[in-house]
Amino acid sequence: MSTIENRMSEQALSDWHEMESAQTYSGLVLKLEDSKIVATDKKLITDTHDELLLALPERDCRYILWRYPGTTKIFFIFWYPDTATIRSKMLYTSLHSGVLNRCAHDVFITATDPDEVSKHALFEQVGT
DSSP: OOTTGGGBOHHHHHHHHHHHHTOOEEEEEEEEETTEEEEEEEEETTOOHHHHHHTSOSSSOEEEEEEOTTSOOEEEEEEOOTTSOHHHHHHHHHHHHHHHHHSOOSEEEEESSGGGGSHHHHHHHHTO
16 A cells, blocks of 8 residues: 555544445545544535535635535545645645545546535536
């Protein structure tokens, strides 16, 4: 296993496996913290899409794993806002392939603004 893949904390991996198998969570927000990728927010099945959007910081990158409601489709959203610092963009870009390899998903999206992860935008991807 590569060093990049080892960056995911045990807790983040555990949360991911719980989301994937038990379907307790509809989403996880992952953040780079102290050179580890940690889950900073767990979205319950009862949480709405609007609550997912509130978890997206304006000036920093994130990885979001999101199960589209009513389906088994899991989105990997690489949140990469234009307003994020160059350092943040470089760090998250260099690590995203390792996270992609650890977390099975159906649809990959790189999003720079909330419109790219709107209900409509995600719904269009469910059918593909």
